[in-house]
Amino acid sequence: MIRLEGISKSFAGKDGPVVALEGIDLSIAKGEIFGIIGSSGAGKSTLVRLINLLERPTGGEVFVAGERVTEARGERLRELRRSIGMVFQHFNLLSARTVAGNVAYPLELTGQYGKIEIADRVDGLLARVGLSEHAHKYPRQLSGGQKQRVGVARALACEPQVLLCDEATSALDPQTTGAVLDLLRQINRDLGVTVVLITHEMDVIRRTCDRVAVLDHGRAVEQGPVTDVFLHPRHPATLRLVREAEPDDGSLDAISSSDLGSCVARLTFTGPNAHRPILGRIARENVVDYSILAGRVGHIREAPYAQFIVSLSGRDVAGAIAGLRAGGVDVELQDRSQSGQAAVFSPLHEERALHVV
Ligand SMILES: Nc1ncnc2c1ncn2[C@@H]1O[C@H](COP(=O)(O)OP(=O)(O)O)[C@@H](O)[C@H]1O
Ligand SMILES: [Mg+2]
Structure with a gap:
């Protein structure tokens, strides 16, 4: 048009x-x-x-x-x-x-x-x-x-x-x-x-x-x-505009994965997954603990979404990540090679993120 x-x-x-x-x-x-x-x-x-x-x-x-x-x-x-x-x-x-x-x-x-x-x-x-x-x-x-x-x-x-x-x-x-x-x-x-x-x-x-x-x-x-x-x-400009809409999301800046001794992941649940209890089940199956570091839930137009930043640790973190992905959860991992930078997540850096676990 x-x-x-x-x-x-x-x-x-x-x-x-x-x-x-x-x-x-x-x-x-x-x-x-x-x-x-x-x-x-x-x-x-x-x-x-x-x-x-x-x-x-x-x-x-x-x-x-x-x-x-x-x-x-x-x-x-x-x-x-x-x-x-x-x-x-x-x-x-x-x-x-x-x-x-x-x-x-x-x-x-x-x-x-x-x-x-x-x-x-x-x-x-x-x-x-x-x-x-x-x-x-x-x-x-x-x-x-x-x-x-x-x-x-x-x-x-x-x-x-x-x-x-x-x-x-x-x-x-x-x-x-x-x-x-x-x-x-x-x-x-x-x-x-x-x-x-x-x-x-x-x-x-x-x-x-x-x-x-x-x-x-x-x-x-x-x-x-x-x-x-x-x-x-x-883009940083987009991130800034998203954060302005969610003033509490500033906690993301404080996340430093090296302190946590675990893998930090951003999990995005959309569509039917926004309501499914998938995280707990996958954690149990893989003997993994998680703590939620930050999160937001809401709607994009009518579609519900939930997004959590979690640290994962335990027996089979890689298995848990694979399980979440197989269940349709979008999993992005914090890129530890970019330390010093606040919460950079990427779907591609699984190895780099898991290396330190
Ligand atoms: N008629 C104009 N003469 C000179 N500079 C202008 C004029 N219109 C806009 N600008 C400049 O262009 C830039 C973008 O302005 P604008 O399109 O009004 O931004 P926004 O609507 O996003 O606030 C600004 O730096 C502004 O000063
Ligand atoms: Mg204007």
Whole structure:
């Protein structure tokens, strides 16, 4: 649906060019919810402005639905922009217009619809976002969550193929955030609209997205299914964003396997394994003791996961690891050759990890 090839963008600054994006390759499939996460200044909003064609890249190409849009001009450019709906962090509603008036506005701008058709469409849109009763209120009479629902209805008015949300929930409290994310998922499911969610919060990604790209200093440093990126973050920037969502996870830094005289492993249980009592059974069968050093449990969208960092010691640690893997548990072992570094786990270093046991 959206493809970015070798995108770079720099701005003229006082002391020479400021590079906001560099060498970005991204591909967003039709109908998915794609997340773009990064901390402040990473280049997220710049990327949004390239996707919604408000800015042109310094280098590279943007494709929307197979069309190379980087060179689009005039009426075609306006048409393409209409096919992309935008939801903003601060709602950007017109305070002098009612809820219905705000949603009608983009339809009026096209000059393509009569009054009755607009009123019909606005009714449908307000019903979809659950605001029918508030049609005649003004933005100042609404809560933050309701304002953002107006923002979503307005973004959908011209029946876009893509909904771009730049920090759409960042001004909302956690409960309202959840409700707005649910709404976005429902719209994605019901209308098949491709949703691009830009955020600095890993929780938003975890609850909502199919795939995610991590931006750091203008580069896409990691991308893939949310399950992979969230449970097996590789880049330090990703790790930082995951940790921000789980402040207690700092205990991982304290793990030093040399003190423990055992093998330190990260066990990830997903799917049916998230609820199976497999760890205890495997430990008994292999006469292995385990202690849990850190852990997290929760959901990625609807799918439960559990992830524990354990130290294993006893008769047949290798047998226990093999048993866990055979049972579908994802086992990664701490790489002891990288001592001094906090908790580096890898599925490949079984020998190096076991050597010292
Ligand atoms: N119009 C602009 N002129 C100069 N620098 C800009 C402009 N827009 C963004 N930047 C710079 O590009 C970088 C990325 O900004 P931005 O895309 O807003 O990041 P984010 O949305 O992730 O916080 C920042 O260093 C910012 O200062
Ligand atoms: Mg931004």
